[in-house]
Amino acid sequence: MGPTDDTIRRLDEGLGEAALDPSRWGAVLAMVSGLVGGDGAMLLQSHQRAPGVPCTPEIDDLVADYFRHGWHMRDLRTRAVPRVMRGEVVTDHDILTGEEMARAPFYNELLVPHGYHWFAVAGFHAGAEHWAVSVQRKARRGPFAAEQVRPLAGLARRLGQAATLSEALGRAALDGTLRGLDQVAQAALALDGSGRIVGANARAEALLDAAFRISDGVLRVADPRARDEIAALAQALQSRRPFAAGPVLVPRPDRRPLVLRVLPLAEAARSPFLGASALLTITDLEAERRPDPTLLAQVFGLTAAEARLAAFLAAGASLEEAANALGIAVGTARSQIKAVFAKTGTGRQGALVALLGAPGLW
The missing domain is CATH 1.10.10.10 (Winged helix-like DNA-binding domain superfamily/Winged helix DNA-binding domain)
Known part of the structure; x- marks a missing residue:
């Protein structure tokens, strides 16, 4: 039996709250997981996976290990992506044989120690990006039955509507933050949870040159020490552990250095579908500064x-x-x-x- 009208109404209410408040996505995913007989759920971008994705509390440790130990870069279940992008609901047995699962390190070293084994996944769009909701199930409960997970496709479409709104609201908040920093003469870049750049204001763009540039979403600097410190900053963001990063000095030929500092981003601009999680402010010591x-x-x-x-x-x-x-x-x-x-x-x-x-x- 599929979700009742009352269940859908409560889910839609939760999705409306999550679009405005990113901290509510865990509660929404708990509802989705329960509706298809799961034991937890998470959201994943189909083609680019980074930590900080919404999930239910039950699988916090599993998700942390998934990213901490690099399983997101060798996830057998990515075989499901083409079918998910075609609108299918996919389970383990749709993409893997029992023998493959029995010998796969992904199952034996990641899932089994946490008590999990089975999953069901369906896709949706958040703006231009494709995402998936991945529902996890304990090993002892056995695989999902087809009739259990059939409603997941419709639930994913509802997730997509809320995710698109969340992405738009997050983008508006982030753009407003960056424009506001422009007004007070502060150059800034917005970073996602992996340290990639997802936004820049006009003052930051004016500072870019051969020794300080953005390529494929990554900040690249010529100075080796600054490059190592920026890489360490990205690793700290990926780990999602508290850290106190000091300023990073970026030397420039024949000019005073740039000073980089990382700051947390306001919650309103931290939509999981936008990905921004921190600001990197840039101080140009060469710029003339004078009080009003x-x-x-x-x-x-x-x-x-x-x-x-x-x-x-x-x-x-x-x-x-x-x-x-x-x-x-x-x-x-x-x-x-x-x-x-x-x-x-x-x-x-x-x-x-x-x-x-x-x-x-x-």
């Missing part, structure tokens, strides 16, 4: 002329350089800087520069 003169005038009660001079000094210019850039006499600049010292409570240029370096003034 209008804001300095408001905060410290400076005149417009005093604020313009203070902004040049905060950016590292000498008094003579600032006077020349502003088209005023050095004597005039000295008079103005005395007024700036008095109004800001500083008595020397070094203290003034330190004060005006506060993040909120830039």
Whole structure:
């Protein structure tokens, strides 16, 4: 017997919640698993598999080992992909013989130690990408019967509708985050759970060159040490364990280095179907940075002329350089800087520069 109308209604309600809140996908998958007689379920992209996929709590450890030990790169069950993409529901016996399963390391070294053996899988689209819902079953319960898993195709179509909405909402949130960082002059890249780049803002794209570039979704740098540190960062993201990554310096010929820092991404932008899980901010030490003169005038009660001079000094210019850039006499600049010292409570240029370096003034 297939799912009842009431069951479908509750599933649709759960899918609506999951489209808005990625943390709800586990509960939805538990419903799907229960409807076809499974003991847990997970979502997998058909052609590119990376950690961080939604799953039910019962198979957390199984999924962790699947990625940690590289089974996702030697998964016998990928034989099902062509049939799944044609809309079929596929089980173990559709793609493997009993003898193959009995001797396969995938079963003996991954599934059996966790108590699992059987699966049923059906596909769906999330935007342009093809995904699959893979329902797992304990070894002791025996294989899925065809009539049990037949409803999975219809359930997968419902998953696809919610997944497409989730991907669109996640993309909008991610694009908004990257555009917002553009507005505050912060270059940034969005990374997925394997360290691949899934988004970049305009300021980050402007920094790309032969020594700092993106190729096939991977950040590639010329400096060997920076390259190793970026690779270690990607491995940390793949492991999904907490880590405190320090800044990565990317040297550049004849220019000051770039400084890379990784930050967690806001939950709203972390749709599993988009894949973004972290931001990599980029600071260009070569770029001229100067506080906003209008804001300095408001905060410290400076005149417009005093604020313009203070902004040049905060950016590292000498008094003579600032006077020349502003088209005023050095004597005039000295008079103005005395007024700036008095109004800001500083008595020397070094203290003034330190004060005006506060993040909120830039």
